[in-house]
Amino acid sequence: MDFARGESDEIIAETIGRFAADELRPRLREFEAARTVGESVRERFAALGFEALDIAEEAGGAGLGLLARVRTNRLLAEADAGAALALDRFAPAIYVIEAFGGVEPLKSLGMNLGQSDLRFALVTDPGAGDVAGVRVAGHVAWIPAAPADVLVGLGPQGAWVLKDGFAFEPVRGAALHAAGASAVRFDGTPILAWHDPMRAARALARIRIYYASLIWGVLSDAAGFSRSYALDRVAFGKPIAHHQALAFLIVDMYVAVARLGLLIEDAAMAIDAGEGRAVGAAAAAFVDAIEASRFVGPNGVQILGGHGFMRDFPVEKAMRDCRALGLLAGGCDSAREDAGAGLAATISERIAA
């Protein structure tokens, strides 16, 4: 049974939790308006030493694995999912480079991951998968990111890395504003490129779990915040949480978040352990995150009534953030496809043994 958390997990959780509560949450709307968390917050976060938490040690990270990352992401996103993205200058792009064994080549190209102003961004490019030296071109309508130094493209067949030949154009963005919001146009020759569908699938699995864990945090906060509100708010002579139908809704939201968390941690462990089911489990967890968003996101607002519709409270932001996160990583339908494709092998598999 792996439900227990170790001592180091607890220390990370406490440190990240305190940072999120003290540095991020109170400045939610400030970051949103500024479309960045700003350098000083970024530096304070980097100083905690959890920046490259889940990146392999040989690549300069802490090597704690994806499970540690999803728990961290959850805590940061409970405060502000956009800020969580802004604080990760590797974004999930680094998973692509890692999956293809590209950290060494990056170094040989003069890029050092420890360089604190080096920022990565990720786009989906269905055409990715040619070898290096062939030009890539395309346009992506939105990523929740400010301009970056390295652009990574991932498709079902492979991936590429561009150091030049791309441009970020600021857009309004539907949500996650603390991370910035850009359209990206690329037309250049990759410095690295790979064709390998298996590795592409593995990279995508980590990316999906990365975003799913941010959704987990957002929904966890939406459920928790609206629950607290419902205990404070009195109508018809008692806290609205004590009207049975609303109590049941709060319970069902809690269950949806718990269910999602279990599936995400399960998939993260499968990825960390290199299990065969990992790709399917990650895709399924991402689908689950989107389905939970549809239920928990709007109901977080609903419980606050008219107040929920106002920007004075965080639940409207949560509703937008979780919806927007679910559009990333290729979206819901491709995840459903990948989750379903793995099922042929599951018959008579003992589900947990």
Next chain:
Amino acid sequence: MDFARGESDEIIAETIGRFAADELRPRLREFEAARTVGESVRERFAALGFEALDIAEEAGGAGLGLLARVRTNRLLAEADAGAALALDRFAPAIYVIEAFGGVEPLKSLGMNLGQSDLRFALVTDPGAGDVAGVRVAGHVAWIPAAPADVLVGLGPQGAWVLKDGFAFEPVRGAALHAAGASAVRFDGTPILAWHDPMRAARALARIRIYYASLIWGVLSDAAGFSRSYALDRVAFGKPIAHHQALAFLIVDMYVAVARLGLLIEDAAMAIDAGEGRAVGAAAAAFVDAIEASRFVGPNGVQILGGHGFMRDFPVEKAMRDCRALGLLAGGCDSAREDAGAGLAATISERIAA
């Protein structure tokens, strides 16, 4: 606005409603055990004169259209959906014959619809659509019917009619026992056969609405019965219906049934009026019936708690009946396909104008 019901609608409703309440409902379990409603009930129903309610007048029916039929079906199925099927010796098979203009040819083959012991049955045959004279063969695992005299096969491309060369084999059946339960094996030469996908689609639309309206009745009864029970049953000092969460569940079940009824009547009117959207609307209503079944069927049992699980109450039968009805007419997925196929034309269509 066509929400009003005419006087003749009211008379039919009253007559059918009384018959259902007096003759069918009290003998629910008796019919189920006997796997038939018996001849005397059948004769009394025929004597009411609503047997061929919706069949065209030139074919010997009352020509009242599908809308009258769905309302009748609903009332009969509120009492016992299996009995409703047993009482209709034309079953929905006649819609196939009508759609292809086959009533005249039937007569010329010596079959008179007025002949009270002539029973029709319908099977789905994906291969149907060759012209007459070509042998058809196949096996259908279950239809809710006792042995019939005429077997009609319908597929996307066309239809056929067999007078010989088929055999009914009794099976347990999951539900709808009053109608009988048979597997059907056919291997014979049709007396009539047509190739015409358009007409096949129109026949299927009427068939889907026919079954959907039986589901409507089943769910209407499940919702109504469990609501009454919840008003009688006291727990924690008040009727369980007055516990807010259960009250909301009862409300949501009521809404699901109302929604389904509106979609069914809307589709029936579209079919009666020969509107272009009729095929898609009928398929959508059938899908809606299945989705409503998933929600209302089990919750009808749930509200009765342990009692709901016992055959002393009708809700367990309702749960089985609605689930089984949804397996007919080619099932859920083919209906979803047909409903979706019609959507390309719906843009900027004024939804109700």
Next chain:
Amino acid sequence: MNKFSAALNVHIEQVREWGQREVRPAGLEADRNGAPLPPDHPYFAGYVDFRRRHPGPVDDGAVPEGPAVRMAAINEENAYWDRGMGVAAPGPGLPAPIVAAAGTPEQREHFLGPFRGSEIPRWGSFALTEPSGGSDTTAFRTRATRTDRGFLLNGAKCFIGNAARADWVLVQANLDPDKGRSGQRSFFVERGNRGMTGIKVENKMGLRAYESVSFILEDCEVPRDNILGGERPEQTSRSSAYGATMGTLNTTRVGVAASAVGLARSAYDEALNFAKQSGAFRSIRVRDRLEAMHRQLRAAWLMTLRAAWKADSRIPNIVDASMAKVFAAETAQDLASAGMEIVGLEAGAGHHLVEKLFRDAKALNIVEGTGQIQRIIMARHLVGLPR
């Protein structure tokens, strides 16, 4: 089923033409600005002119449909183009029927008169909701006390539509707290009254095209003539008929339901259009999602029309009206959310209409009685749920 008469369709067509040309661009402009258009924006003068030329089917004897169905049809089409601009529209708004039914002849003349045939945009406003309570009117704390010259109002109101630009706000306050809810009366607070302070236009997630205003009433003095219906209102035949009707017939919720259907239809059209243009319509998953959207939309519209038709036919429609309200509001929310998914990253970029609809839609399950309140109303009728 439920086709409209040719005469009503003429009116709908006028609204559509106006909506496409003027309402939608104005709504988008307001959303982009993050603030309602100013009262002197040319849109509003244009709107007044449009309404003078096309007064709508409300008093048009040539339209065979009843008033509730006419209202539903027009609301649906209006909201298709922009729900927020519909609320922002000049006019006496929500309080108009209340003043018409319960006001004294002088009040009707004084407060509603200026709107008749006015060539400049004017607004009225109705202030019920308070920070301390949305659905629970017994929790309202705004008080009115008698003075020599009239009344002093004290309290706070929030989410009040158009209140910062209105000629007057009809404010609900309790004149006799000992009587509980029946002590509630309404008072006209005219523009410029210095007792109405702390006026703040709320920063909303969506529907930013109209002002939702919070304000404080601090010894806000209103003259004696400004209490709706006068100090001791007569039970006029008109107002008692209104009250009796309200017990079994409801059209307000039907009107909101129709608006929700209009918004939902807009989201559906955006999603389908995008799916067809992008080629995503070929995906079974996308088509199935659109099918579910279309079906829910159709059911919501049929529910709304039936509730309206019952009101016009004097058939009790309380359950139908609440059902239509909650179902249509949930439909608007569901369809806008599904639309986001179909439009994908273009929606994420924040420029696509469906993204705005996603932010707009949520309010519809909150205003005019939340989904929870509608279910309570239905449960009272279906199972006698006690208050």
Next chain:
Amino acid sequence: MNKFSAALNVHIEQVREWGQREVRPAGLEADRNGAPLPPDHPYFAGYVDFRRRHPGPVDDGAVPEGPAVRMAAINEENAYWDRGMGVAAPGPGLPAPIVAAAGTPEQREHFLGPFRGSEIPRWGSFALTEPSGGSDTTAFRTRATRTDRGFLLNGAKCFIGNAARADWVLVQANLDPDKGRSGQRSFFVERGNRGMTGIKVENKMGLRAYESVSFILEDCEVPRDNILGGERPEQTSRSSAYGATMGTLNTTRVGVAASAVGLARSAYDEALNFAKQSGAFRSIRVRDRLEAMHRQLRAAWLMTLRAAWKADSRIPNIVDASMAKVFAAETAQDLASAGMEIVGLEAGAGHHLVEKLFRDAKALNIVEGTGQIQRIIMARHLVGLPR
């Protein structure tokens, strides 16, 4: 994650082998008969023999998992093969831990002793539920009154598992109605007691493999020694520890949750197997449905295991246990229903296992506290919902 130890897997493998060979055919036979197998059916003697040879991991020091996790693992596997046969299994059943914890030494010897090492099938039974109340124990009306020789029981019980074949039924009755719920006591009614009348085996939708019995207690006389724990039970350290534990740790609901997961897994396997053999697996719609089933199944199992692991780790698990119970029960129902849809007309014919699972599954959201009751329990902890 959550892999079992090799030692536990040995036990699971034994249950699987037995389940496949004996339990599933016996369950199908009972379902076809529409009645439980008779007590002298060879299956039961075989079961007793199997349990003597394979006592299971409960007292096996070689298994590192805690007792709740072991129980969950075995329950899940058992229910995969047949949930009804699991309830029908010979043994003291549900009341065993109650008697062990609260019984006098003499009662433990007299009522549990015969089960130890018995070579013939024997059953015990526990009678709590009454026709007048399922979840609301305050509504229970069965009364016990003192006589010279012991007690007279009067009342009615329903849905009592194995009661018609049990050596004794432990009957809950109120000895002191003035004290309300705390007047409730338990009494052993031994087989052949003529005061236990009107014994009726219920005709159920599913789970027909075990007796659900209703009966009437009509001046049913039981000797003084048959009141559980004796006339004035001592607060033994064992029983008070039991009570204290029950306040924050729950394993009964976890056990039912695990059974629901087993049933759900069975439905999933049937559906996937059918889809692959029929070629329906190539349909995107079918695959998406299977994906949703698999995901829900996985979540249900993880919830169940976490609730069990918390119990073993002495971490309060009341919310987890209720959550697992309701979620797993709903999963069983949902998956059996979706399985019907995938199997289609073969399921309609009534011969396919998935059709039986569809009828069996519903009970799991009713027994051991309905879904509504579980939500109330959770709400008490999450928002302090008052009783």
